Amino acid sequence: MLDLPYPALHASHGGVWIAHEGEVRAVGRGEAIRIAADTPTLLLNAPLVGQRLGHPELSGLDLLELFAFLRPARFMVPTPKGLARAAGIEPPASDADVAPFLRDAAEALLASIDGDWPEREGAWHAAQSLFRLRWPWAPVVGQRLDKPERAERWLFSRLPEWSEQPPRSAPRTVTLNDDAVADRLARLTGTGAERRQGQRDYAAAAARAFAPREMRDSPNLVLAEAGTGIGKTLGYLAPASLWAKEADGAVWVSTFTKALQRQLANEGERLFADPEERKRRIVTRKGRENYLCLLNLEDALQGGFAGRAAVLAQLVARWAAYSADGDMIGGDLPGWLPVLFRRNGSTALTDRRGECIYAGCPHYRKCFIERAARASVDADLVIANHALVMVNAARGRETAARPTRYVFDEGHHLFDAADAMFSAALTGQEAIELRRWITGPESGSRGRRRGLAARLSDVASYDSEGGEAIAAAVIAAQALPTDGWLQRLNEGQPFGPVESLLAAVRGLTYARAENAAEAGYGLETELAEPDGTLVEAAGPAGAALEAMVRPMVTLGRRLEAVLAEAPDWMDGAARARIEGAIASLGWRTETVGAWLSLIARIGGPADPQFVDWLAVDRVEGREYDIGLHRHWLDPSKPFAETVLKQAHGALITSATLRAGGDWELAEARSGATHLMRPAGRFEAVSPFDYANQAQVLIVTDVKRGDLPALANAYARLIVAANGGTLGLFTAIRRLRAVHARIADRLAREGLPLMAQHVDPIDTGTLVDIFRDDPRASLIGTDALRDGVDVPGESLRLVVMEGVPWPKPTVLHAARRLAGGGSAHDDRIVRARLAQAFGRLIRRADDRGTFVLLSSAMPSRLLSAFPAGTPVARVTLDEAVARVRLSLATGLRHDAPATDHEDADPGIR
Incomplete structure (x- = not known):
């Protein structure tokens, strides 16, 4: 048996249980927190358990972390059922059985250490590093893991190298028969x-x-x-x-x-x-931002990360040695792994800043990004x-x-x-990122961040012009915002011309925005008729950006000249490095060029091809970005020019x-x-028999804005369907409010409820959990309306809180005007309804009900649903009865048509 003298803790919306010394008992949240704080505790998904206990910093021996160490790059649904399947043991029958099950699962996972499991290579080396980092599992794993007789082929020696290939010939001209x-x-x-x-x-x-x-x-x-x-x-x-x-x-x-x-x-x-x-x-x-950067990982492993982030780096290194492609976002890295560490450090392991040094990197020949690029040729x-x-x-x-x-x-x-x-945004966040890309680390900052000088000084110094251009760009970048810029703007003390421009943007946006008093929402206003403060701030900001972009253009031309002249020291790797630098410089130069066009628009004529506006981005009352925005009125035009043509x-x-x-x-x-x-x-046309496989119910007696009524409707419908429900919301605030009201209620019925923007689980993993449990339900926003493929029993009911009208933004208003007014809105709503309905019937044997909780659903939008689909306007009571009947009989329209006064003739 497992020689861990620690309790196991499980918490759900249905209660909290502790298993220790052969005893299982239900406890209160306060006692569970005290036990977890005083004693190392076995857990499954510590952030989720901590959230349900109201103690988000809860920690312990998380079995998900143990699984990630022992079986890197393997898929597992992070639930008791998924863990049981992965460990080869029986799943728990109820919530009360989960706590003792966690001890059995830990024993089964640790037992694999005694054998020669496929991912053993590198485990001993990683365990030693994790022991020094005080990873809770390290002592247990270390006791069972013998030192290998020969030196381990660890990550950087294990990864294969890609090789250069001759250019591929142009495709032959063929006609398919x-x-x-x-x-x-x-x-x-x-x-x-x-x-x-x-x-x-x-x-x-x-x-x-x-x-x-x-x-x-x-x-x-x-x-x-x-x-x-x-x-x-x-x-x-x-x-x-x-x-x-x-x-x-x-x-x-x-x-x-x-x-x-x-x-x-x-x-x-x-x-x-x-x-x-x-x-x-x-x-x-x-x-590029999806793939693990080996140079960033090396820095993290050598002390660039500390605390929990350093533990994550070690587990990611274990995964990287066995990964098929190094894809950290949607690949074979478990989506739940970075979330266990509250994403502390995971984003720093990818190249999100465009700082790649290409052939100048010691791991260039093993780079996942370069390997994928060459393989695709x-x-x-x-x-x-x-x-x-x-x-x-x-x-x-x-x-x-x-x-x-x-x-x-x-x-x-x-x-x-x-x-x-093809959009552009001159915001504080974008500007500070460009400053860091040019200047490198600010004083006192940690990490591997490199500026232009560190990345390119050797190749750019082929003559004095390249070095001078780098120095000039670094000096000019001092005019961009730096750390603390938001606080300075709030205090009315902007530093530098670009911060002064952003301060003027903020002031005008607050002055003109209609919903400025609503602290939970972002603010925006058209870039039209600017006030004197904004016009005055535009000139110095534009001059500062021009002073920065000129040396960047010069540097790019200098590097192109180096390629053309091909000095003796330039081999294939050096050429690749310079080509990468030229592309990166070109991208940043284009960005600054778009910013200059935006600034020129202040006080100047409008370009009918674009929509420009000012915005203050806020979340839950907190400002996090400010700036100017530009979008194409018709973005399909640049798409056609750059891609299709x-x-x-x-x-x-x-x-x-x-x-x-x-x-x-x-x-x-x-x-x-x-x-x-x-x-x-x-x-x-779809071959499905929608007349017998599906039904659409429009509920007419749930008043808009009545949160208790909305929550009651969701709860009753989910219970009627016995789970298997996908709930779609148009606002995160309402989603959270409904979840808070019904999660415990559903748990008492044995129906798990998960929620995007509530549960500390990534969206992909939420869908995996939903797909794996026919009694589970999932609620979320737009991300769940598309790309969710859950055929079969796990999805039998889709509920939308209301008609998904587009948000009335400046951009939407411009496109609405150009696209025919209300007809433009109708097209958007039809598309969203069709996409949401499309989640329901994925196979010929699927059956399901689509419920819209809105009496204001216009009849003209019903064409969004497939022809032949029965549609009825009903009360909530009748909708619940029909959902329950459909689950019992497999039929969709046996119940009598409603006589509700708002019913549309001919669609019952």
Whole structure:
């Protein structure tokens, strides 16, 4: 048995239990906190237990940390059930059984140390480091872990090196045969699979995007709306993989959500059964900020981190040695691991600041980012995301390997992704980040942060001009905000021209914002008719930025000259380093150029292509950023210019591509209207029998703004469905209020409730937990409306708190005016409703109910739901009865239609 003389503690919304010396007893929160404070305690997910006890700093021997040490890069749902599955033991039957179960689980995990488990390599070395850091598990693990007879191949010696490859030839010009596409689709779906004509037609339409291009800047663009259940993933992978094979080129498949990226990676088994071949042929790419930076990790391991952050660094090092790709965000690093440390240090382990020194890094040959970039050059399929595709097209270093064929899945998100990518923001946070990028560490700061001089002084000093440019940029950057800038602005004592500009922005925003008294919300106002204070502050701020950007441009040109002149010392690694520095300088220079355009707008004429405004960002009454913002009125225009026009062919597809509207809307939001060649159109209606598989209930007697009534409605509906509910909110404040009112009530019914923005668990892990427990429910905001794929019993009810109208921002008002007024709002709402409803029915055997808690739902928006779906306006009592009946019978509309006076004729 386990030789730990410590109690085990479990807390849920249903109660608190302690297991110790063979006894299990329920205790109060106060006693549990006292025991945990006085004695090392076995826990599962300490932050979550601490939150439920009202003691967020609770700590102990967390079994999740032990699992991360013993089985790095392995998936586990961080619940008692998931832990039991991972440890190979029986799960607890009830909440009261969890505390003694934790002791059994700890024993099962520690027992694996006595054997030769797959991740043993490096464990002894890490355990010694963790012992010095006083990790609670270190003494227990150290007692069982023998010193290896030979030296361990630890992280940096274990990781493989990538090697340089010759440039890939341009893809051959080929035309796909319709029969060959159909044969490839049949092979992917498997012998004996049901032949779906809609999927075959979809694959044939998608193949048109791979035809040879006929005109420059005019790709073969296909817009394809395929309802849920068509099988569009295999539908486009068939022609994409066939073209990649015949043309010897790479197809980039771009998604919006990480969930779809994982799904695509799993579908790769159908294309290439052999794991090694699949690894070569299918590569997942993400932005640099997603990957572990080995140089940052080395710094953390050598004393750059302290306390709990240092423990996290050791566990991340264990993971990195076994990771498939080094992806810390959505890869094989458990999403719950950084949260256990309250994300203390995890963001510093990635390259979020653009400070990479490329070939100047001692780990360059083992870099996860560089490995993925090189692997993608020779791949057949590159699985990426919309943001990375746009970044690479706009300012990527890989111009020689630029894709010619794209598939944009979740294409309804392209407009929003382009909106974020091509926007500009001169804010305090952005400015202070640029200052740090140029100057390096401020006095007294810790960490590996390097400024321009530390990164480039050796290569830039090829002549005096480069060194002088760096010095000039560093001096000019002193005009940017520094630490404490927000406090100085609040005290009316800004330092420097840019802080003075931000102070003027703050003053004018508060003067004009309509909801300034509401401390929980951010404030914004149009950049129009600026006052004298803002106009006066604009000139010095613009001059300061110009003084900074000029030496940056000079430095970039100097580095380009170094490349052109190719001195004797320049080998391939040095060239890569300089090319990376040029790209990074170009990005920052473009950023400052956009800021200068924003400043020029103050007191100057408006540009009809852009929407400009001032904002003070606040959360729970606390200001955290201030600045000027600029977005394209139509961001699909720069997307078309930088991405589509450079491609030979592209497929843009989604289940809700038209957002409940027409094809003109899809073309406008995808960038097709900015191309000379018209886009092809294809539509495939979902094969699901929505008339018998689903129902939509619009509840008419829950008054808007009545939080007790809203919470009561959620609780009653979740109980009626016996869990399995996804609740969607349009405001975090209401979500938290409802959760606080119903979590304990549901726990007494044996129905766990998890909440985004409440539980200290990342969103991906929340969905994993929800998927794993048919009696669990999950509530959240927009992030759960898309990309949540939970087929089967775990999701049988979707509840929305109200009609998801767009937030009335300055940007929305401008686009509303340009997009037809209320019709623009209706299109947005239809799209959101369609996306939310789409979470419900994912397979042919799914059954479910969609409930909207709003009597103000206009009938004109009902076209958001699939044709044939029964829709009824009902009271809450009747909605609860129908949900309960549907669970019992599997039918969706056996109950009599309501006679409520607000019911819409013909939709009951």
